[in-house]
Amino acid sequence: MCQQTQVVTVIPYWERWITRFPTVASLAQAPEQEVLQYWAGLGYYQRARNLHRAAMWFAKVGFPTSYAEWLQVPGVGDYTAGAIASICFNQPTPAVDGNVRRVYARLNAQASASGARTWAAGVMDAQCPGTWNQALMELGARICKPRNPDCKNCPVEKFCSGKSSPEKYPTPTPQRASILIERYVALCRREGKWAMRQAQPGEWGEGLWEFPSKESPWDGEVVGVVRHTITHHRITLKVQMADVDTRVWQAALDIPHLPMGSAHRRIAQNFLGG
Numbered sequence: 320m321c322q323q324t325q326v327v328t329v330i331p332y333w334e335r336w337i338t339r340f341p342t343v344a345s346l347a348q349a350p351e352q353e354v355l356q357y358w359a360g361l362g363y364y365q366r367a368r369n370l371h372r373a374a375m376w377f378a379k380v381g382f383p384t385s386y387a388e389w390l391q392v393p394g395v396g397d398y399t400a401g402a403i404a405s406i407c408f409n410q411p412t413p414a415v416d417g418n419v420r421r422v423y424a425r426l427n428a429q430a431s432a433s434g435a436r437t438w439a440a441g442v443m444d445a446q447c448p449g450t451w452n453q454a455l456m457e458l459g460a461r462i463c464k465p466r467n468p469d470c471k472n473c474p475v476e477k478f479c480s481g482k483s484s485p486e487k488y489p490t491p492t493p494q495r496a497s498i499l500i501e502r503y504v505a506l507c508r509r510e511g512k513w514a515m516r517q518a519q520p521g522e523w524g525e526g527l528w529e530f531p532s533k534e535s536p537w538d539g540e541v542v543g544v545v546r547h548t549i550t551h552h553r554i555t556l557k558v559q560m561a562d563v564d565t566r567v568w569q570a571a572l573d574i575p576h577l578p579m580g581s582a583h584r585r586i587a588q589n590f591l592g593g
């Protein structure tokens with residue numbers, strides 16, 4: 320999917336979201352389930368949770384104005400804190416993303432990018448830190464690209480130690496071995512409602528709705544298979560029509576509005592029927 324199509328796809332989500340949560344206070348006051356509900360269909364639910372936790376933090380503590388304070392905000396790490404502090408508050412803090420790490424490694428012919436933050440702090444333009452950080456990130460994104468870097472048009476080409484073989488730097492990290500997971504998902508319907516459960520704290524997809532599943536087969540016909548990948552986990556969900564013992568049921572009409580992970584949403588779309 321091209322980037323423009325992706326943006327068009329999320330516009331209705333954005334409009335619904337901003338109508339319901341027009342201010343930080345309105346987001347902070349909402350229950351997490353409602354926040355997840357408005358995010359439903361976008362995936363990456365941890366981002367919604369972090370946004371919600373950050374809004375609650377702002378409502379309680381106020382908006383941070385320094386790098387150190389931004390680091391206290393739930394979900395904000397070193398890169399985001401550095402980017403906000405430098406771009407919004409003109410503070411000389413590095414904002415080191417994957418692009419900056421690559422520029423550092425190539426410019427200095429380093430196999431490892433672990434020294435990127437120290438280097439970025441050392442070369443910082445303290446007068447214009449926000450512009451400087453954005454220029455470094457853009458250099459990595461547009462010129463010093465992961466593949467086929469455009470060294471001929473690179474503004475720092477004459478200082479670059481890695482330009483003779485840029486793709487050697489940094490040394491690619493070996494891919495993690497895939498972990499295969501197989502689970503059996505039960506679809507059980509009674510009086511127009513489907514058996515469902517909500518993932519508990521500490522479980523994958525905490526707070527999201529899903530159909531009951533387990534590692535061994537249920538007693539029932541397999542009606543299909545859904546495959547899904549999360550990081551290096553390759554998950555196969557075998558969908559069965561089966562009887563389950565539960566007290567939690569959801570009406571078919573309500574299921575499309577529940578916050579669900581993408582695999583269980585696909586199961587709902589493909590197997591629940593009318």
Ligand code: SF4
Binds near residue numbers: 462464468482
């Ligand atoms: S000269 Fe090439 S390798 Fe070096 S920083 Fe520029 S684009 Fe990257």
